[in-house]
Amino acid sequence: MIPVFNPVITNNDIKSVLLSLRRKEISGNFSHSIIDLEERFANYCGSRFGVAVSSGTTALHLAVASLNINAGSEILVSATTNIATALACYHNNCKPVAVDSRLDTWNIDEDEISKYITKKTRAIIVVHFLGNPVNMEKVLKIANKYNLYVIEDAAEAHGSAFNNKKVGSFGDIGCFSFYANKTITSGEGGILTTNNKKIAEKLKLMRNLGFTKKRFVHYIAGYNFRLTGYQAALALSQLKRINSIIKKKIEIANLYKKYLKDFDGVRLQESLKNSINTFWMIGILNLYKKNNKIILSKKLRSFGIETRSFFLSIRKQPCFKKIYNKKDYLTPNSNYLWDNGLYLPSSINLSEAKIFYICKKIKSAY
Numbered sequence: 001m002i003p004v005f006n007p008v009i010t011n012n013d014i015k016s017v018l019l020s021l022r023r024k025e026i027s028g029n030f031s032h033s034i035i036d037l038e039e040r041f042a043n044y045c046g047s048r049f050g051v052a053v054s055s056g057t058t059a060l061h062l063a064v065a066s067l068n069i070n071a072g073s074e075i076l077v078s079a080t081t082n083i084a085t086a087l088a089c090y091h092n093n094c095k096p097v098a099v100d101s102r103l104d105t106w107n108i109d110e111d112e113i114s115k116y117i118t119k120k121t122r123a124i125i126v127v128h129f130l131g132n133p134v135n136m137e138k139v140l141k142i143a144n145k146y147n148l149y150v151i152e153d154a155a156e157a158h159g160s161a162f163n164n165k166k167v168g169s170f171g172d173i174g175c176f177s178f179y180a181n182k183t184i185t186s187g188e189g190g191i192l193t194t195n196n197k198k199i200a201e202k203l204k205l206m207r208n209l210g211f212t213k214k215r216f217v218h219y220i221a222g223y224n225f226r227l228t229g230y231q232a233a234l235a236l237s238q239l240k241r242i243n244s245i246i247k248k249k250i251e252i253a254n255l256y257k258k259y260l261k262d263f264d265g266v267r268l269q270e271s272l273k274n275s276i277n278t279f280w281m282i283g284i285l286n287l288y289k290k291n292n293k294i295i296l297s298k299k300l301r302s303f304g305i306e307t308r309s310f311f312l313s314i315r316k317q318p319c320f321k322k323i324y325n326k327k328d329y330l331t332p333n334s335n336y337l338w339d340n341g342l343y344l345p346s347s348i349n350l351s352e353a354k355i356f357y358i359c360k361k362i363k364s365a366y
């Protein structure tokens, strides 16, 4: 089976983790690797500060928690995203308002955002889906006009850029994941980026139970969202070769484009002008009505090719059934992406011959 994703752990990665363990970087408190990772990752993104945490999910949770948003507020989120984006709102007692997607970039529809803004809206969380940058110029303009915070869920978009600026550095806070299949990994893990020193300090306090000078007297109700030192060492080792990882991902995307270009059964993700899509995963939309995505996916499986479905719209998640009125915020485009979208194998060790084979089988499945 050609898997959707196959992790690449190099000897250097292993050495870094071993070294870190020898230095006894076990917890999330006393570790040079964490400080190093925070500095280098922030620097890589063009942000001033980095705060490492236990996952992309806890990064998003902490981002919302740090911004003094009142309970009962509304936060606009891209409809097509990992549930973690909406849970960050929900678990902070805010309502995730799903904004529908575009059918070309598969991202939040920047021109629709204003329509969802009410007196209760406090923030927007945009998602750079599959590594494809959102038009941050438009988003920031709206946010300034309505005085909203901007959080970028860049969990899939390490190194992606818009107008020559890396994602995660546009909004008040950027959130990245270091989950096993993400562009770089620490196993489980994540990091927040910000240019605001006060926010960075607050995030560091909140991830560490709100510990301040007077030990065991807590002024902030924090969390334990710490990353361990040896996990940071793995991410740090991968960060050192992130440019070659991204180069490979873009090459893979170009090969899929080349072999699927003249085939009208599927549609590929389109990127905006002035943007760099780092193609965390290669997605396709099935355009052939008689052959829905489930049939297509089953056929590909019989040829030894694994695929995976896109995300179900936040608006349609059963766990949020109670928070929406029946007719509110319907997301027809996001539903269309769910009905027709599949990820193809996208590991950086995928050969051109395999990509050619996968494309041949996609065509023959029609």
Ligand SMILES: *Cc1c(COP(=O)(O)O)cnc(C)c1O
Pocket: 055, 056, 057, 058, 081, 082, 084, 085, 127, 153, 155, 156, 177, 178, 179, 188, 189, 190
């Ligand atoms: C992976 C992912 C997350 C969650 O990150 P974890 O590290 O798995 O908690 C959040 N948002 C998006 C868009 C993701 O792809």
